[in-house]
Amino acid sequence: MQLKTTGIVLHAIKYSDSASIVTIYTRHFGRVSYMVHGINKKKSICRSALFQPLSIVDLDVFHSPGKELQKIRDIKIVYPFTGIPINPIKNALALFLSEMLYRALRQTEPDESLFLFLENSIQQLDCCEKGISNFHLVCLVKMTRYLGFEPNQEDGENEYFDLINGVFLREKPLHTHFLLPAVCADFEALLRVNYSDLEYYVISRTKRIKLLEVLVEYYRLHVPDFHGLQSIAVLHSLFD
Numbered sequence: 001m002q003l004k005t006t007g008i009v010l011h012a013i014k015y016s017d018s019a020s021i022v023t024i025y026t027r028h029f030g031r032v033s034y035m036v037h038g039i040n041k042k043k044s045i046c047r048s049a050l051f052q053p054l055s056i057v058d059l060d061v062f063h064s065p066g067k068e069l070q071k072i073r074d075i076k077i078v079y080p081f082t083g084i085p086i087n088p089i090k091n092a093l094a095l096f097l098s099e100m101l102y103r104a105l106r107q108t109e110p111d112e113s114l115f116l117f118l119e120n121s122i123q124q125l126d127c128c129e130k131g132i133s134n135f136h137l138v139c140l141v142k143m144t145r146y147l148g149f150e151p152n153q154e155d156g157e158n159e160y161f162d163l164i165n166g167v168f169l170r171e172k173p174l175h176t177h178f179l180l181p182a183v184c185a186d187f188e189a190l191l192r193v194n195y196s197d198l199e200y201y202v203i204s205r206t207k208r209i210k211l212l213e214v215l216v217e218y219y220r221l222h223v224p225d226f227h228g229l230q231s232i233a234v235l236h237s238l239f240d
Contacts, residue, residue, distance in 0.1 A: 003063045005029060006078060008118055009055040010102040022051050023102060027115045030108045035069045050075050053098035054122045083126045090125060093136050096231040100140065104147065104223050114146040124195045131198025134208065138193050140215045149222040153191055160184055163218050177221060179214060187214060209236060
C-alpha cells in the first residue's frame with residue numbers, strides 16, 4: 001500500500017555495497033526500518049544527505065503491515081537544519097539523541113504526542129543559541145513523560161530518588177538503584193528546566209556527566225533491551 005508520512009531519522013547501517021537499512025520513527029506507523037538502495041549515488045532519490053541523524057523528512061512509502069523491511073518511494077527534507085550541521089556541539093548532541101531514540105523507541109504503533117514532542121525538540125536544538133550543553137539532559141527528562149516513566153514530582157522534603165519506581169523518598173529504598181541526597185537535589189532541579197530556561201540553567205561539567213549517567217541508568221531500568229551507548233564518550237570529550 002502506497003502511503004505518505006513524516007519521519008525522524010534515527011539510524012542507518014550499510015546492508016550491502018548498494019543498499020542500507022534506515023530506521024525512522026514515523027508519525028503514522030511508529031518505528032519502521034526501510035531498505036534503501038543507491039544511498040551513495042548522486043542521482044539516487046534516497047541520497048545519504050537525507051538520512052543524517054534526526055533529519056525530519058516527508059516520506060512516500062510502500063507500507064505493508066507486519067513486514068520487517070519497508071520500501072521508500074520518495075523522500076524529501078521537511079525542515080532544513082541551519083545549526084546542527086555547522087555547530088560541533090549540536091552535531092554531537094544530535095548523534096547522541098538519535099542513538100538514544102534508536103534504543104528507546106521500540107514501539108511499532110504510532111504515538112502522535114511523542115512524535116510532535118520529538119519534532120519540536122529537534123527544531124529547538126537546531127535553533128538554540130544558549131545553554132546548548134545541557135539540551136540533551138532536558139530532552140531526555142521531558143521524553144520520559146511520553147514513554148510512561150516520568151518521575152513523580154510531588155512536593156515534599158525528599159532525600160532520595162528511587163530509580164526503579166520513579167519516585168522521591170524521604171528514606172532509602174530497599175534496593176540499590178537510587179540517588180543519594182546531593183545527586184537527588186541536582187536531579188530534582190533538572191526536572192524543573194524547560195527549553196526556554198536553558199540559558200539560565202548552569203551546572204558544572206562534573207554534574208552534567210553525573211546527571212547523564214543517571215538518566216541513562218533510568219532509561220536502562222525502564223526500557224526493555226536498552227543497551228550501552230557508543231556516543232556518550234564523544235559528548236564527554238567534547239565538553240571537556
